[in-house]
Amino acid sequence: MKNLICLACFLITLVSFSQKDFILTIGDESHEIALDESNEFKVNGKAITISVREKDTLVYEDSFYNFKYIKDYSISKTVLEEGIEQIMIMTASGSGVLIQKYEAFDPTMLQEMMLNEVTKESISYGYTMERQDYERALVSGQKLEILKSVLEYKGEIETYEITALGGKDEGILIMTMNMNDEIDPEGVEMINLMWNSLHIK
Template sequence: MKNLFCIVFLCLTNLITSQEDYNIEINGETFEIALDKAYEFNVKNKVYKVKVKQKDTLIYDDEAFSFKFLKDHKVSKTVVDQGIEQLMMMTAEGSGLIIQKYSTLNPTMLNELMINEVTKESINYGYTLERQDYERTLSSGKKINVNKAVLTYNDEINIYEIATSGEKDQGVLIMTMKMDGSNSSSGAKLIQLTWDTLKIK
């Protein structure tokens, strides 16, 4: 029984990295399972009922930072270049966030460069830019400067926020993209939860 619970716990702790089907190994035998589906396993002539559920709010924990996110959103991780790892979460409407971890340079000088890069095409198209830069205190107590750009065109609103934290040859860059002015959209909730729970170590 104890071993069975350990197996189920290990399965649960690995759910944040994938949203596909899983394998569970019981007493040397492997079974395919899916989330939120009930199963019965016969182990040494005893029947055990198992259902694997995912928490509504998950934690992404990295050596450089951590944050919470809703289970409906998938975290995509890629290596952008040597010394740069990137996480991305996006919603169907195009809102979301990017977190880049640098291991070869301090990214704190990249704020303005990134703001210019993500807004220049919209400005050329005819969007009006308003800067609303501010200071944010993270849940860890760390203070970071956030460069905020609000782009408007007729009834359309795009909001970009970029913040960095770093030291010699390492650091973290956070960029959020909200493609509407609503505070109740799935994108707004994703971004707000990340900001509210983000810890830079």
């Protein structure tokens, strides 16, 4: 029984850290295992069936925050400059989440400027803008003031939300972009999952 528990823990660890094929070692024997494939092995003389599958949602972990995201999308990570790190997760239609972490600067003063920057091109093109700012409580207990702009042009809607949480010389800035609820429902799901699971430490 102890061997089976150790084996289960080992498989869970593998699933958490890799999305490629796995090598499973039992005693002195190694076996290649693919995701969603059943394999039969003997442990202590007893035949057992083992399969490894990936969770539908994964967790992005950072020293400052974490959140859940859909496994079908990958997160890109960039260092913009020293002390500023950015991650992005996007759908093919351009909806998604951008988070910037600042290690030597409080980004709360950048919120309005960032919102103006991402909406000015659409407004110049002819989109009308409506502000729908609101307050959101996170699962970690913080309350964030969300700056929200809804832009509309001939039935096409773009929605941007920006917020920031900062302290002395540090903080994070969060922006979500929803290009169109109807043509990109995956983007809505991605954004809602991030907001509903976001935990700031």
